[in-house]
Amino acid sequence: MARKNSRQWLWAVLGWLVAILLFFPIFWMFLTSFKTEVAAVATPPQLFFRPTLENYVAIQDRANYFNYALNSIAVSLGSTFLALLLAIPAAYAMAFFPTKRTKGTLMWMLSTKMLPSVGVLVPVYILCREAGLLDSRIGLIIIYTLINLPIVVWMIYSFFKEVPKEILEADRMDGASTQQELRHVLLPLALPGIASTALLSIILAWNEAFWSLNLTTFDAAPLTAFIASFSSPQGLFWAKLSAASTLAIAPILIFGWLSQRQLVRGLTFGAVK
Amino acid sequence: MRIFRSAKIIIVFIIGIFLVQSLHACMPSSQAAGKTRLTIATVNNGDMIIMQGLSSQFEEANPDIELRWVVLEENVLRQRTTTDVASQGGQFDVLTIGSYETPIWARRDWLRPLNLPASYDVNDLLKPVREGLSSDGQLYAVPFYAESSMLYYRKDLFANAGITVPEQPTYSQVKEWASKIHNPQNGVYGICLRGKPGWGENMAFLTTLVNTFGGQWFDMNWNPTLNTPAWEAAIGYYVDLMQNYGPPGASSNGFNENLALFSTGKCGMWVDATVAAGLISNPKESNVYDKVGFARAPIENYPNGSNWLWAWALAIPKTSKSPEAAERFIAWATSKEYIQLVANQNGWVAVPPGTRTSTYENPNYQKAAPFASIVLRSIQSADITQPAAQPTPYKGVQYVDIPEFQAIGASVGQTIAAALTGNTSVEQALQQSQTSTERFMRHTGYIR
Structure with a gap:
């Protein structure tokens, strides 16, 4: 009994250590956002200091945070919706009606993630220019959808594979059409998995920086562009950059915190039988 | 089924946002309104x-x-x-x-x-x-x-060490002064210089150093000259100076890092952009705003190209x-x-x-701006058409005005940063830089 207790303690301590280690950069960024620029770069680093809101005031003076935040929300939700719309039928076909090329197709989809983004920057830029999609939310939604589609298809595919085929066969025996089968049987069963996939897709789109910096200028610029505008080649900027980053991650942090139960449930869906 | 109902609400919400944003994207901009x-x-x-x-x-x-x-x-x-x-x-x-x-x-x-x-x-x-x-x-x-670039120094430390700084110091003097004021036990390093690799970071400063030591990037036929005695003397001087009197981790210090170090009183000297003068003299951003002395960027053998x-x-x-x-x-x-x-x-x-x-x-x-006259003289003395002791096929004091220089400067900057950290010798770093630059110039058609 004592041995079991001490092992539990060990795991608990290890868990806390990992959590603290992961959370520390965010905590330090939050702390730095309330320092002056000189205090932010002081050595040794200051844990106790007189907090100031001057960085937040300076940021609001220089940039309209809400425009950027609105773009981030629109683009991450829009791209997630579009990715799910394409991925659910694709994953359904691959999970329940596989052909000899299904595995290869899935691997190929994943392999597109290995291509460095900068390698296709100029062709994508020219395509967007020709389609009039530079600095537009629609352009960014399409790009993010394409970026996240392989992961979304893979995740939903693996969740669908966990659903027993017998259940689908039973509803087919009862005369359900494909659409009814998807809507009334499969989606409710795989909903925790789909929800966690959606959450992951939103987080990935929210954090994406390369394409958002390269394809937007003003109208469609999301929060990643907002953060980038506070990094400086000359002069001290850490405190303002920390304040901008805190504002940029706040919505997604709150969103992740509120939905963490759903996220964990979905990610461990079918893991323990 | 509750979870399914809430998922429905989320999906409707997503569609709503999507449509609103799509419509907004299609709306006419203020350009149409005459602006x-x-x-x-x-x-x-x-x-x-x-x-x-x-x-x-x-x-x-x-x-x-x-x-x-x-x-x-x-x-x-x-x-x-x-x-x-x-x-x-x-x-x-x-x-x-x-x-x-x-x-x-x-x-x-x-x-x-x-x-x-x-x-x-x-x-x-x-x-x-x-x-x-x-x-x-x-x-x-x-x-x-x-x-342009100039020398910043701590007047209080120099006064304590009995050093008087002329308007135009030399790099030999800089080394001697660094050895006198270097006091790492009290958190003061003799000198701070750029070490972060990059064509606009360490190579901006190092190109001016090489210029004044008598070197240049290319001869008149675009052959790289990175393994010449002038480069070896300049980079050898830099590595020796920084390893003995520089702050720890200097190979990751660029303009901003050195600005932070100097502003918090950690550097006895600093050679960098003249734009820093206003920043380190600002009481809001600097702890040493009233202790800063200014001088022209140091020279060594030749005055050409010693300040960018x-x-x-x-x-x-x-x-x-x-x-x-x-x-x-x-x-x-x-x-x-x-x-x-x-x-x-x-x-x-x-x-x-x-x-x-x-x-x-x-x-x-x-x-x-008490530093104004030094800044003006520094800018006026910088000649982009004659950046080195010998004629060059390029313009630019701390850069070479060809598109390929960004890649070349980044690569050479990395090998010199490796020499600064002690991972390779100065001779090896320069030979490696010479080989890679030669290859690059051949591929891009400058030399055959």
Whole structure:
């Protein structure tokens, strides 16, 4: 009994250590956002200091945070919706009606993630220019959808594979059409998995920086562009950059915190039988 | 089924947002409402932030123009604007570019030549800066601020050590002084210099060091000369100086890191951009604001190219949809009247330095900026056409005005940073740099 207790303690301590280690950069960024620029770069680093809101005031003076935040929300939700719309039928076909090329197709989809983004920057830029999609939310939604589609298809595919085929066969025996089968049987069963996939897709789109910096200028610029505008080649900027980053991650942090139960449930869906 | 119901609500919400945003994206912009929109790509630094703050006055005086700011970090800005201009994206009307890019982009016909009105007084712009922003005698960009390099030192530490600094010190003296004031036990390092790899970071400083030691990047036939005695002497001096009297981890220190170290009293000396003078003299940003001494950038064997020349300038890309409005804006942002406006609003010490003769002739500026005369002499002495002791096939003091230099400078910067950390010897680093640069120049057709 004592041995079991001490092992539990060990795991608990290890868990806390990992959590603290992961959370520390965010905590330090939050702390730095309330320092002056000189205090932010002081050595040794200051844990106790007189907090100031001057960085937040300076940021609001220089940039309209809400425009950027609105773009981030629109683009991450829009791209997630579009990715799910394409991925659910694709994953359904691959999970329940596989052909000899299904595995290869899935691997190929994943392999597109290995291509460095900068390698296709100029062709994508020219395509967007020709389609009039530079600095537009629609352009960014399409790009993010394409970026996240392989992961979304893979995740939903693996969740669908966990659903027993017998259940689908039973509803087919009862005369359900494909659409009814998807809507009334499969989606409710795989909903925790789909929800966690959606959450992951939103987080990935929210954090994406390369394409958002390269394809937007003003109208469609999301929060990643907002953060980038506070990094400086000359002069001290850490405190303002920390304040901008805190504002940029706040919505997604709150969103992740509120939905963490759903996220964990979905990610461990079918893991323990 | 509760979870299914809430999922339905989320999906409806997502569709709603999607549709609203789609409709919003399709709505007419204010351009249709009669206003010309100017999109300005710029870097995030103090002078640009002041300009952004004062730009409402330009909009009030020009009610037909609406300004839209895209502020980015220097490297991101360079990549972003290059992609846009090279692929004719037409996303920007005004670009913030440096002395390095301006002549290269002008030769590629990416920039509009500037024809500013007589009232602008082009001849008031400092000649070396003006020439750096021209190609074949035609001006393609106007400077928003310009800089050279200079030596900063701690007057209190030097007084304690009994050192008097002449206006034009030498690198041999710098080494001797560093050994006297180096006191790491008390958290003071003899000297701070750039070590972070990059063509605009460690290689900017090191190119000036090599110049004054008698070296250069290429001979007149574009053959790299990185394994010559002058390079070995300069880089050997640098590595020895920094390993003995520099701060720990110097290979990751760029301008900002050294600014932080100097501002917090950790450096006895620092050779870097003249623009730092205003920052380290500002009580809000520096703990040593009242203890800073100024001198010209040190020299060694030759005076040519011992201090650099750089300008951040405003230019109009050929793809701009509103070039006339853009020219009106850049004429305003770099005018004498704008400098007076900054002085009225933020004080003379905050005006953009290094651009106009009239600024340096102004007694108010001379009083507010004790370093002004050194900055002016430094800029005036920097000659981009004769950056080294021997003739060069290129222009540029701390860079080479060819597009390939960014890649070459980054690669050489990395091998020298490795020598600074002790992972390789100076000789090996230079031989490796020579080989890679030779290969690069052969591939790009400069040498056969």
